[in-house]
Amino acid sequence: MSSSNAPVKIGICGLGTVGYGSYTLLQNNRQDLARRVGGDVMVSHIGSRRLRPGQDIGNTRYSADPFAVVNDAEVDIVLELLGGIDVARPLVLQAIANGKHVVTANKALIAQHGNEIFAAAAANKVLVAYEAAVAGGIPIIKAIREGLAGNRIQWLAGIINGTGNFILTEMREKGRAFAEVLQEAQALGYAEADPTFDVEGIDAAHKLTILASIAFGIPLQFSKTYTEGISQLTQQDIRYADELGYRIKHLGISRRTPQGIELRVHPTFIDEDSLIANVNGVMNAVMVNGDAVGSTLYYGAGAGAAPTASAVVADIIDVARMISNPESGVPALAYQDDSLSDLPILPMAEVRSAYYLRITALDQVGVLSDITEILGDCAINIEAIIQKEPRGVDALSQRVPVIILTHEVQEKKMNDAIAQIEALPTVAERVMRVRVFRLDA
Numbered sequence: 221m222s223s224s225n226a227p228v229k230i231g232i233c234g235l236g237t238v239g240y241g242s243y244t245l246l247q248n249n250r251q252d253l254a255r256r257v258g259g260d261v262m263v264s265h266i267g268s269r270r271l272r273p274g275q276d277i278g279n280t281r282y283s284a285d286p287f288a289v290v291n292d293a294e295v296d297i298v299l300e301l302l303g304g305i306d307v308a309r310p311l312v313l314q315a316i317a318n319g320k321h322v323v324t325a326n327k328a329l330i331a332q333h334g335n336e337i338f339a340a341a342a343a344n345k346v347l348v349a350y351e352a353a354v355a356g357g358i359p360i361i362k363a364i365r366e367g368l369a370g371n372r373i374q375w376l377a378g379i380i381n382g383t384g385n386f387i388l389t390e391m392r393e394k395g396r397a398f399a400e401v402l403q404e405a406q407a408l409g410y411a412e413a414d415p416t417f418d419v420e421g422i423d424a425a426h427k428l429t430i431l432a433s434i435a436f437g438i439p440l441q442f443s444k445t446y447t448e449g450i451s452q453l454t455q456q457d458i459r460y461a462d463e464l465g466y467r468i469k470h471l472g473i474s475r476r477t478p479q480g481i482e483l484r485v486h487p488t489f490i491d492e493d494s495l496i497a498n499v500n501g502v503m504n505a506v507m508v509n510g511d512a513v514g515s516t517l518y519y520g521a522g523a524g525a526a527p528t529a530s531a532v533v534a535d536i537i538d539v540a541r542m543i544s545n546p547e548s549g550v551p552a553l554a555y556q557d558d559s560l561s562d563l564p565i566l567p568m569a570e571v572r573s574a575y576y577l578r579i580t581a582l583d584q585v586g587v588l589s590d591i592t593e594i595l596g597d598c599a600i601n602i603e604a605i606i607q608k609e610p611r612g613v614d615a616l617s618q619r620v621p622v623i624i625l626t627h628e629v630q631e632k633k634m635n636d637a638i639a640q641i642e643a644l645p646t647v648a649e650r651v652m653r654v655r656v657f658r659l660d661a
């Protein structure tokens with residue numbers, strides 16, 4: 221096992237969509253991970269029945285038997301990314317018995333055998349981390365377990381199956397057939413090996429079981445989760461929901477009541493104006509209501525190689541930090557103090573943005589061309605322009621609002637242009653500027 225500052229060695233069991241995604245992310249961000257952990261993190265052994273075409277693992281040690289990874293004395297952290305239960309359960313228990321920490325994305329395993337696995341981990345003083353088991357890349361386990369720890373949780377409700385949400389979205393928006401969309405979800409790596417887990421609600425029930433345990437402090441009780449899928453829904457149901465002002469979403473809901481905890485997964489009518497009703501495609505969203513904080517919402521990609529790998533690697537960092545720097549815990553600024561970088565902070569003048577400009581000009585010949593000439597000289601590209609008829613007070617004083625939307629440009633060029641525009645004798649007031657931020661940039 222690693223001592224302080226020796227590299228933390230990762231063994232990956234299962235090199236499917238999530239396994240290879242996690243391997244790739246560990247390679248790509250290796251330097252950044254070392255700065256967060258305070259020591260190197262390396263993949264030292266991969267166990268997978270086969271390598272798929274296109275998978276490149278360099279000269280990393282490879283075994284066809286994942287148990288070879290679990291029994292490798294060099295490995296500190298085992299990533300269980302096989303899915304299913306038959307092999308994964310004994311493999312995880314063996315890893316724990318061998319004194320290894322485990323990171324898993326396996327919601328079925330945690331929901332159905334988590335009580336046994338966590339007891340074994342506690343007895344062997346190792347960690348089992350499972351952020352990737354629920355809602356893909358959304359750090360919902362950490363949010364409930366740590367961020368909301370001061371609250372008494374009242375309820376949570378979420379879209380926690382990306383495949384199901386993708387199917388419902390495509391059916392509603394494009395009128396596509398259920399089976400065809402499911403096939404596409406499989407091709408995109410969203411669906412479970414057995415896609416009935418997605419469409420019959422079993423996958424969502426696994427995830428809800430886990431969320432309810434950490435929200436309410438109860439043992440994992442998958443068998444008591446009421447489970448209904450989306451396979452009976454038709455285009456008609458989706459259209460009628462629309463007509464009534466609702467969306468149909470497949471939700472996992474868990475609520476504290478005086479009689480006990482509700483634990484249910486089923487298609488649900490939700491008001492079309494609510495945020496969660498507008499969560500589409502493979503995206504997941506979970507609302508959590510606590511007595512102090514009120515309602516909070518967590519949103520992000522719920523399936524797919526890279527988003528799930530994001531959660532797997534976050535767990536690896538948590539465990540690796542504990543191995544490398546057991547005394548210091550999580551660094552105050554996330555990166556170890558001695559590895560903070562001196563990346564420069566951009567002065568505002570260097571920032572690039574698109575702009576909305578409202579220019580109050582006198583209603584005179586040539587004003588617009590003066591303004592556009594200044595923008596042209598400053599190499600600012602205009603995306604849209606509106607000149608309104610003067611109304612009310614503006615009409616009396618013969619002022620016209622000129623509205624311009626620009627393409628992206630450096631702030632200092634815009635400062636220069638605005639100064640020149642404001643200096644025009646035909647411009648009556650300071651220019652109003654609002655920066656545009658494109659969320660998909």
Ligand code: HSE
Nearest residue numbers: 381382383411412523
């Ligand atoms: N099949 C799952 C989903 C994968 O579609 O959400 C992520 O758990």
